[in-house]
Amino acid sequence: MAAHTTAPGVDLPLPKPRTKGTSRAPGEKSLVASPTTWIVWAGVAAFFIYLLGILISVIVDSLGRPWFDSWLPENATTDWYTGAWERFGMAQVIGVTLTVAISVIVLSVLIGVPAAYLLARRSFPFKRILTLLFLLPVLMPPITYGIPLATVMYNFGLGRSLLAVILVNLVPSVPFVIMTMTPFIEQINPTIENAARMSGANMRMVFQKILLPLLVPGILAAAVLVLVRTVGMFELTYLVSGPGSDTLVVAIYRAMTASGGGEARQLVSSMAVVYTVTMMVILIIALRYVSPTQLVARVKESRED
Structure with a gap:
């Protein structure tokens, strides 16, 4: 027999059956999808x-x-893969793609993180205008500023070189790092830095011991964004690249348009599969070290501090 939880003689009201058309009680979930x-x-x-x-x-x-x-x-x-690998020099193209991507990531982080720190922590005249200038390469189509940028590269004798490809990809990549890192730095309580300075730490020690461990998830997230954008960037890379400096996406386009489109379609398809697999491998390796849930959790911890 079930035990009574009320006093003897006290009757609890029974729930009334809900008739058709009656609204559900607050918090009650419907089993039928809308x-x-x-x-x-x-x-x-x-x-x-x-x-x-x-x-x-x-x-x-x-x-x-x-x-x-x-x-x-x-x-x-699998002959199409072998033919594309030999005909278009896929080993060199993949090597160039990885070299450009890694170089752009490192340079973007080295430039973008200090710039994001200044925008997050300092107030100075024309700060909003400077922030808008950083956002312009992201808001504008790459081809609009890519042609003048390519003209500058050719005037300095850097056209069709690996250095030119890296430099032009920095233009949209640095703003990506700044956009990612600025709100992340703003969520870190500045009293932590002030306490470290009061204890005798200089700016270098504050950055290495205090800020850098907290910024690692944000830096990794920014690096993933830069990686995806750089590997897939066609317009800027195409304008300044040439034989020996083409990335994979540009090499696919050149294969499609070679000799008036005379290349076999299967060769281009095999190159597209190699590009997709390369991107998936890169992203799997990158996401092995950065997780979106980890990034959100770290931002939440910074807010609570």
């Missing part, structure tokens, strides 16, 4: 089906011989 939820999930499913269809079609095209009367090729081959 039409809006179904529409959202249908849109997400359609997007992933569309994306998966594109990827599968490119992969199939890169592995099959020419076919016309069937959905799938009659036999598969």
Whole structure:
């Protein structure tokens, strides 16, 4: 027999059955999804089906011989990958792509983090105007400032060189680092730095011992953004690159337009698959060291401090 939790003789009111059309009690969840939820999930499913269809079609095209009367090729081959690797010098192109990406990441962090610290901690005249100038390369289409920038590079004799590719990619990458790091630094309580200075620490020690451990998640997040943008940047890289300094995305475009589009479509598809796999490997390695949930948690901790 169940034990009574009320005094003897006291009857508790029974819940009234809810009739049709009666609203639910506060906090009670409905087991039936709303039409809006179904529409959202249908849109997400359609997007992933569309994306998966594109990827599968490119992969199939890169592995099959020419076919016309069937959905799938009659036999598969990896000769297109071997041909693209030898014909377009894929080893050198991937090496150039990684060199440009790593160089841009390092330089962007070295320039952007101190600039973000000044914008977050200092007040000076024309601060808003300077912030707007930093945002212009992100807001404007790259081709609008890419042509004058490429003209400057060619006038200084840097055109079609690896250095030119790195320099032009710094223009949109540094603002990305500043945009990412400025709000992150603002969430760190400045009293921590003041306490360290009162204890005798100079600015270098404050940065190395106090700020840097707190900024590591933000720096890694900014590095991932710069990595993705640099590897996928076509306009700026195409304007100043040449043989020996083309990144992977530019090499794909040159393969598509070589000899008036005379290259086999399967060669271009195989290069696209290599580009996609390279990007996925880079992102998997990058996300191994930075997690969006870790970044949000660290910002929350900084707010509480």
